[in-house]
Amino acid sequence: MNIKRNAIAAMLLVGLGLSGTAAAQDSWPSRTVTLVVPFAPGGSNDVVGRAIADGLTAETGTSFVVENLPSAGGIVGMQKIDGAKPDGYTLGIGSSSSFGTSPVVNTKLPYDVEKDFTQITELAAVPMVIVATPSFEASNFQQFVDLVRANPGKYAYASGGIGTLGHFGMEYLLNKMGMQMLHVPYKGAGQAKIDVVAGQVPVLIENFASSVQHIREGQVKPLVIAFENRINMFPDVPIVTEFEELKDFQLEGWMSLIGPGDMDPALQEKIRAAAAKALERPEIRQRLEAIGYYIRTSTPEELSARISTDLKRWRDVVKNANLTFN
The missing domain is CATH 3.40.190.150 (Bordetella uptake gene, domain 1)
Incomplete structure (x- = not known):
C-alpha cells in the first residue's frame, strides 16, 4: 500500500512539475x-x-x-x-x-x-557594398574589374578590420574574379570611410546602411551591391549576381x-x-x-x-x- 501511495505521490509531483513548466511558458513574458x-x-x-x-x-x-x-x-x-x-x-x-x-x-x-x-x-x-572615392578611375563595377585585373596589386581596398565580413567577402570576390588588391584594414569602418572619402585609399567595402548617407551626398560612389536584388533607393547600382562569375555570390x-x-x-x-x-x-x-x-x-x-x-x-x-x- 505504501509503495502504491508513494508511486501516486511521485506521479503527482512530476505532473505538477510539468504543469509548472507549461505555465511558465504560457505566461512568458511576465517580467x-x-x-x-x-x-x-x-x-x-x-x-x-x-x-x-x-x-x-x-x-x-x-x-x-x-x-x-x-x-x-x-x-x-x-x-x-x-x-x-x-x-x-x-x-x-x-x-x-x-x-x-x-x-x-x-x-x-x-x-x-x-x-x-x-x-x-x-x-x-544588410547588404555589403563596394564604394570608391569620387576621383577613382572606375565609375562602375565592370570598369573596376577591368582596371584591377590589368594592374594586379596596384590598388588597395579598405575594410573595417582583419577577419571582418567585409575582409572575408572582398577576398572571396577577388578570388572569384581573378583580381589582386592590397588589403588596408582599419579598426572600424568609420575611420576607413574617412580615408576613402579623402582619397587616401581608393576603395572601401562595408555594410550598405553605413554608406547610404555618404552615397547620397556624393562623398563616395557605389560600384556594386552584394544582395539578391537591386536596392530601391539606388536602382541604377548593379548587384553582384548580375555578373556571370558571381552568380552564386552572396554577402x-x-x-x-x-x-x-x-x-x-x-x-x-x-x-x-x-x-x-x-x-x-x-x-x-x-x-x-x-x-x-x-x-x-x-x-x-x-x-x-x-x-x-x-x-x-x-x-x-x-x-x-x-x-x-x-
Missing part, C-alpha cells in the same frame, strides 16, 4: 526581458537589437531592455547569453559576425556557436534572435512568433528599411543551416587566400 547585444551602441547589431526590443515591448506589453556588452569583440556578451537560464528572460542578438566570421578568426572561443545556443529566428539583413550582414542552449521548443516557438509579429509592425519595419536594413525572418532550422553554410564558406576563404590571424 522584464534582457536582450543582450554583444557589441557597442550604434552599430548594426545595436540598431536591430533596439528595434526588435521596442517591437517586442509593444507586441507583448512587457519591457524588453537592451544591454550592450561589447568587450572582447563580443565574446563577453555571447558568454552571458550562453550562461543564462533558458527561460526566455535573457535573449540576445546573434549575427554574421558572432556566428560566421568570429569563430573562423578565433578557433578557441569559450563556446561552440553551433551547439551552445538556441537559434530562434533571423531578424534583418550580407545578418542579425538574429538567439537564446541560451537547451531552450524548450514550445518556448522557442512562442518567442519566434512574437518576434515575427513585432517585425510586422509598420513602425518597426519602416524604422529599419528607411536606413538600409531588410526585414528577414526564418525558422530555427533555416537559421542553423545558414550558420553552417557561412562557417564553411569563410573557412574556405581563409584557406584559399592563405589568411592568418594572430
Whole structure:
C-alpha cells in the first residue's frame, strides 16, 4: 500500500512539475526581458537589437531592455547569453559576425556557436557594398574589374578590420574574379570611410546602411551591391549576381534572435512568433528599411543551416587566400 501511495505521490509531483513548466511558458513574458547585444551602441547589431526590443515591448506589453556588452569583440556578451537560464528572460542578438566570421578568426572561443545556443529566428539583413572615392578611375563595377585585373596589386581596398565580413567577402570576390588588391584594414569602418572619402585609399567595402548617407551626398560612389536584388533607393547600382562569375555570390550582414542552449521548443516557438509579429509592425519595419536594413525572418532550422553554410564558406576563404590571424 505504501509503495502504491508513494508511486501516486511521485506521479503527482512530476505532473505538477510539468504543469509548472507549461505555465511558465504560457505566461512568458511576465517580467522584464534582457536582450543582450554583444557589441557597442550604434552599430548594426545595436540598431536591430533596439528595434526588435521596442517591437517586442509593444507586441507583448512587457519591457524588453537592451544591454550592450561589447568587450572582447563580443565574446563577453555571447558568454552571458550562453550562461543564462533558458527561460526566455535573457535573449540576445546573434549575427554574421558572432556566428560566421568570429569563430573562423578565433578557433578557441569559450563556446561552440553551433551547439551552445538556441537559434530562434533571423531578424534583418544588410547588404555589403563596394564604394570608391569620387576621383577613382572606375565609375562602375565592370570598369573596376577591368582596371584591377590589368594592374594586379596596384590598388588597395579598405575594410573595417582583419577577419571582418567585409575582409572575408572582398577576398572571396577577388578570388572569384581573378583580381589582386592590397588589403588596408582599419579598426572600424568609420575611420576607413574617412580615408576613402579623402582619397587616401581608393576603395572601401562595408555594410550598405553605413554608406547610404555618404552615397547620397556624393562623398563616395557605389560600384556594386552584394544582395539578391537591386536596392530601391539606388536602382541604377548593379548587384553582384548580375555578373556571370558571381552568380552564386552572396554577402550580407545578418542579425538574429538567439537564446541560451537547451531552450524548450514550445518556448522557442512562442518567442519566434512574437518576434515575427513585432517585425510586422509598420513602425518597426519602416524604422529599419528607411536606413538600409531588410526585414528577414526564418525558422530555427533555416537559421542553423545558414550558420553552417557561412562557417564553411569563410573557412574556405581563409584557406584559399592563405589568411592568418594572430
